[in-house]
Amino acid sequence: MKKLMEEIKDPFYIYSISVTLFSIFVYIYINMNPVLALIVAAILYPAIASIPVFVYLMSIRKVGFSWEDKFSIMIVFQWLGSVIWFIAEIVWCWYYNLYYGWENPYPSIADIFYIAAYIPVIVGLAIYIIYLYKTVRPELSKRQVLVNTLTAIFAGVIVGVIYWVMVVASYAGEPIPFVEFILNVLYVFLDAVLLVVIMFGFIVIRGKMGRILLLFLISCLLVIIFDVFFAYLEAYGLYYDGHPIELLDLASYVVDALAFYEVAKIAR
Amino acid sequence: MAKKVILYVAFSLVLLTLQGCIVLCQEPVFFNGLELGAHYDWKICKSGGGEYTVSVIVDDMEAEEDYTIYYLTYVDPNYTSGISIEVNLTWDEDVMLLFEYANISLPDIVVYLWWNASLLDYAMENETLKEEYNISDIKYGKIMYGFSPRKVLIVELDDGEITIDVGTGVVLSGSLLGVSVELSYTNMIKKSAILYSVILLVVLACLAILFLKLGIKKIGGEKK
Numbered sequence: 001m002k003k004l005m006e007e008i009k010d011p012f013y014i015y016s017i018s019v020t021l022f023s024i025f026v027y028i029y030i031n032m033n034p035v036l037a038l039i040v041a042a043i044l045y046p047a048i049a050s051i052p053v054f055v056y057l058m059s060i061r062k063v064g065f066s067w068e069d070k071f072s073i074m075i076v077f078q079w080l081g082s083v084i085w086f087i088a089e090i091v092w093c094w095y096y097n098l099y100y101g102w103e104n105p106y107p108s109i110a111d112i113f114y115i116a117a118y119i120p121v122i123v124g125l126a127i128y129i130i131y132l133y134k135t136v137r138p139e140l141s142k143r144q145v146l147v148n149t150l151t152a153i154f155a156g157v158i159v160g161v162i163y164w165v166m167v168v169a170s171y172a173g174e175p176i177p178f179v180e181f182i183l184n185v186l187y188v189f190l191d192a193v194l195l196v197v198i199m200f201g202f203i204v205i206r207g208k209m210g211r212i213l214l215l216f217l218i219s220c221l222l223v224i225i226f227d228v229f230f231a232y233l234e235a236y237g238l239y240y241d242g243h244p245i246e247l248l249d250l251a252s253y254v255v256d257a258l259a260f261y262e263v264a265k266i267a268r
Numbered sequence: 269m270a271k272k273v274i275l276y277v278a279f280s281l282v283l284l285t286l287q288g289c290i291v292l293c294q295e296p297v298f299f300n301g302l303e304l305g306a307h308y309d310w311k312i313c314k315s316g317g318g319e320y321t322v323s324v325i326v327d328d329m330e331a332e333e334d335y336t337i338y339y340l341t342y343v344d345p346n347y348t349s350g351i352s353i354e355v356n357l358t359w360d361e362d363v364m365l366l367f368e369y370a371n372i373s374l375p376d377i378v379v380y381l382w383w384n385a386s387l388l389d390y391a392m393e394n395e396t397l398k399e400e401y402n403i404s405d406i407k408y409g410k411i412m413y414g415f416s417p418r419k420v421l422i423v424e425l426d427d428g429e430i431t432i433d434v435g436t437g438v439v440l441s442g443s444l445l446g447v448s449v450e451l452s453y454t455n456m457i458k459k460s461a462i463l464y465s466v467i468l469l470v471v472l473a474c475l476a477i478l479f480l481k482l483g484i485k486k487i488g489g490e491k492k
Contacts, residue, residue, distance in 0.1 A: 013483075035305040035307075042465065101457065261483065
């Protein structure tokens, strides 16, 4: 607890908490004035999504990149994911919401970026987690390995099925257009795979870099929770741009920024 | 050979998806501006001088399976304290002008203030529809709304030209039936919104870098 309080006194942690509180107050305000929800959320989203991109830029030279250094692969791939997600938010918010004035543009060009971002995020995490798993495997019994594997796969399948049911329910029996079908399958599949990777990640967290991995895993978990709730709200016609559930998505960007800050601390 | 076929199919699927996304996104949302609490004021200037304001506020809506009734408050010099009007939109039917479906008859110029942007988009290639609404030309354009760009539809009618916001379908400016019209206030479109977002982005990014440096400096100090 004392350690946690010390961490919270860190200037960057204070900044991150302030940004999160600011976002919460903005969302309370726009939900009391729904007519502003689309505009204000579209103004806020790209600004928050840019934070992890810029934070990592500050230590990009010091961290470097090498295919042998699995940690650097994870960091650089997570950053690539952040950059692509940032572009997706710009396309969704600036181009569709604010330039065209369209609410909830799905499917759209933004989805290409939202989906593309999963690739470096999953690959980067998987490479580092597999590396860690190989290191800690001798410590685990065969039974533990089996239980861990089954738990991770089971969690991915369960969440994938729930997510898919919600997506199908949102069409209320109407035929799903081909492009939307492909995108829905990709979103569900990639979230399920990401969850399997996250579950493995929680099992193997070790060492000095453990906190960085933990922060990336929490960030990804927030994205998955947001996606499933988004599908649920869409299924019942309850979602709108500026819905409080978006705070989970915004929080994931702040957590990513914290992870990159921890990287900068190590690399200084 | 098999590899080539798989690659070709994969490439075609990617292209098809991209194309599909772009095509689907070209269809604008119609009457997106009919949000609860939406408020629009238009300044109308007569050619001989004199101007007045027309206000429309969306008060309530009643959504049923195949139709939606919107309850609006309408204010103009004849109804200075406002009059409640109802607009019944049946979703099976294409509605070009919102106020054509109001339960009371409104002045001609007011009827032309709110358009269905997706139907206008369709009318670009449909001469019959253009003739029905006396439209001679429709084209997409871009205007600066404050310091930010905004997508618009420029509609040339037999007796004037109007600029319509694609997102909401409302007239932003133009002249029609011998009067000029300008959207003087709305809470649905924020002027310079993209610029505000860019400013917020720069501020948050600069603060992030500043606090990052402070944090690292603090750790360095503690270590010493």
